Amino acid sequence: MDTKSVAQALAWARQQLESMDEAAIDADIILSHVMGQSRTWLKTWPEHILSKQQFSHYQESIERRKQGEPTAYIIGEKDFWSLTLKVTQDTLIPRPETELLVELALQRIPETSDYKVADLGTGSGAIALALAKERPQAIIWALDMSEGALTVAQANAEHNKIDNVSFGRGNWLDGWQHGQLDMIVSNPPYVAPNDPHLADLVYEPVTALVAEDNGLSDIYTITQQAIQYLKPNGFLLFEHGYDQGSAVREVLHKAGFTKVETVKDYAGQDRVTLGKR
Ligand SMILES: C[S@@+](CC[C@H](N)C(=O)[O-])C[C@H]1O[C@@H](n2cnc3c(N)ncnc32)[C@H](O)[C@@H]1O
Numbered sequence: 001m002d003t004k005s006v007a008q009a010l011a012w013a014r015q016q017l018e019s020m021d022e023a024a025i026d027a028d029i030i031l032s033h034v035m036g037q038s039r040t041w042l043k044t045w046p047e048h049i050l051s052k053q054q055f056s057h058y059q060e061s062i063e064r065r066k067q068g069e070p071t072a073y074i075i076g077e078k079d080f081w082s083l084t085l086k087v088t089q090d091t092l093i094p095r096p097e098t099e100l101l102v103e104l105a106l107q108r109i110p111e112t113s114d115y116k117v118a119d120l121g122t123g124s125g126a127i128a129l130a131l132a133k134e135r136p137q138a139i140i141w142a143l144d145m146s147e148g149a150l151t152v153a154q155a156n157a158e159h160n161k162i163d164n165v166s167f168g169r170g171n172w173l174d175g176w177q178h179g180q181l182d183m184i185v186s187n188p189p190y191v192a193p194n195d196p197h198l199a200d201l202v203y204e205p206v207t208a209l210v211a212e213d214n215g216l217s218d219i220y221t222i223t224q225q226a227i228q229y230l231k232p233n234g235f236l237l238f239e240h241g242y243d244q245g246s247a248v249r250e251v252l253h254k255a256g257f258t259k260v261e262t263v264k265d266y267a268g269q270d271r272v273t274l275g276k277r
Pocket residue numbers: 091092093094095098120121122123124125126127143144145146149170171172187188189190207208209
């Protein structure tokens with residue numbers, strides 16, 4: 001094998017990934033992970049020579065990307081809000097649009113109080129940990145039915161030095177015993193079983209993505225539980241699919257929520273619906 005400089009390795013990877021949308025960014029992110037250096041470092045040292053092991057690790061990683069595996073799974077992490085989160089195949093990769101749910105929740109959580117929040121279906125812990133970091137006085141629960149996801153979420157709390165989140169395993173809020181909540185947030189599975197987009201999501205756990213009843217069954221279950229476990233004037237916030245805004249508003253209205261509204265994401269798509277008990 002010829003030796004390769006940073007610039008040559010990047011040029012090779014971009015060519016390998018040329019049919020993919022974000023070839024240049026992926027090539028950078030993966031090399032920066034392999035080298036244990038920042039992307040700025042790569043730009044500063046284009047003539048630095050990779051060791052044989054580094055280039056061979058890079059080649060394997062680029063091949064995985066070429067086969068369609070998401071970059072976050074290849075490097076084992078994803079940035080979300082102000083956090084770097086570990087992700088594995090037990091967790092959904094946190095999406096940038098989920099930051100809208102975090103923003104809307106933060107607008108309603110007071111800075112100084114023991115406000116009680118549950119994040120249902122926490123996955124990597126993305127939502128719960130972002131809220132906990134911004135509101136260190138809040139008392140936050142991060143719940144999931146997946147043991148694997150909870151292990152990752154707990155590691156993410158430790159790594160980010162966040163200590164106001166408790167973790168629990170269960171089927172949504174079944175058997176909840178920690179008193180009434182001020183807020184419930186959730187990015188539940190909401191993709192319909194026959195949605196053609198699922199074909200593009202084969203690397204992520206199907207239990208994190210798919211729900212019956214056109215993708216609404218978990219939203220319906222959580223809403224019924226929220227009526228039982230939210231304090232009066234407590235908030236329920238859901239992330240959902242771009243075409244589910246009106247259906248989710250109807251679920252919340254029928255359950256008796258007030259001030260129900262849907263907020264669009266930065267791409268102009270319906271993304272979060274919320275209401276007040
Ligand atoms: C769409 S993922 C969201 C992950 C994370 N909150 C995020 O926004 O990146 C949905 C999560 O719900 C969890 N889940 C699915 N069904 C569940 C259930 N019945 N009870 C609790 N959690 C469930 C999955 O394991 C998965 O982690």
